[in-house]
Amino acid sequence: MAQKDNHPRSNKGFISTWISRIMTMIVWLLLALLMSIIIEWVGMNTTWRDEGINHSRNMVKTELSYLNKDFQKSLLVQRPVEYAEDIAAKMHNAMYVKTGIMGAITKIFQDTGAGKVTKTIAEHVLAAIYVTQVFAIRLAILTLALPAFFIFAVVGSVEGLVQRDIRKWSVGREHASLYHHAKRWIPICFIAPWVVYLAFPVSIHPNAVILPFALLFGIGIFMVTYLFKKYI
Structure with missing residues (x-):
């Protein structure tokens, strides 16, 4: 009887341990994304103030150029660039399109009567969107590595x-x-x-x-x- 009682406990402990590790990894990835966004916002108002939102937009292009130039082949996927773009598109769709954030940002930029504060907030949110795309591309590169x-x-x-x-x-x-x-x-x-x-x-x-x-x-x-x- 003692052996039968101990066996399920050991299995439960193994499964719960791996679930805990996966959740910890997800939390760390979210913290890294949040840190990236905060750093970008701080930089927009200090170090690269002249670039503004173009800084994060150019990062997306640069990261894709690295991937297209030096990661044309991989042991895990046939087309690394398409793999990274697919991950970035899915993350963008889940976080910003389905939630309605992208639609709201688009309306603000199209509205000529929007105030300066409103447009500034919209620019910071759009920068966060670009940073998320950079994050997704880098995440894809790390998995390929x-x-x-x-x-x-x-x-x-x-x-x-x-x-x-x-x-x-x-x-x-x-x-x-x-x-x-x-x-x-x-x-x-x-x-x-x-x-x-x-x-x-x-x-x-x-x-x-x-x-x-x-x-x-x-x-x-x-x-x-x-x-x-x-x-x-």
């Missing part, structure tokens, strides 16, 4: 296992503290590019963010496999 993390992980683990065997047969020393430090840095190196790249306030080539973190991720995998116990 997942094989890079996998490749670095495979190379790091293979090299680490080789070095572990060498350490094992040459009576090398254990480094438990270094192993635990490396183990903690692995999820950070994987999550950090999602937060940094998605919330970055200006256009930046994705390779400048993804490749360094993918390399650090691979090094972390290497360190963990290399420093793992000599004897199991």
Whole structure:
């Protein structure tokens, strides 16, 4: 009887853990989007005041040009540009078209009698819409970059296992503290590019963010496999 009672609990714990992780990821993505919008609004009134709404509009074009130039092929999808544009269109439709926000903004810009304050608010909302499109494009690029993390992980683990065997047969020393430090840095190196790249306030080539973190991720995998116990 005890075994029958424990089995459903273990399954429930596994499922609830993964649901919790997925919800946490969604919350972090929403926070990154909110941070991007706030940074854009602050920049519109300070750093790139002269550009105004053109700053976010140009970011959309630049991000798509990066994708069109350097991500023409992918292991996950056949047409990366269309994949990113589809994600951006779906997010735009769900957040701004179906809610009526886009229609209201369009009416304000078409209304010649709208006040200055009203148009200023409309410009900030439109900037948020462009930032959301940039966010969606970058989200698509990050998903397309997942094989890079996998490749670095495979190379790091293979090299680490080789070095572990060498350490094992040459009576090398254990480094438990270094192993635990490396183990903690692995999820950070994987999550950090999602937060940094998605919330970055200006256009930046994705390779400048993804490749360094993918390399650090691979090094972390290497360190963990290399420093793992000599004897199991």
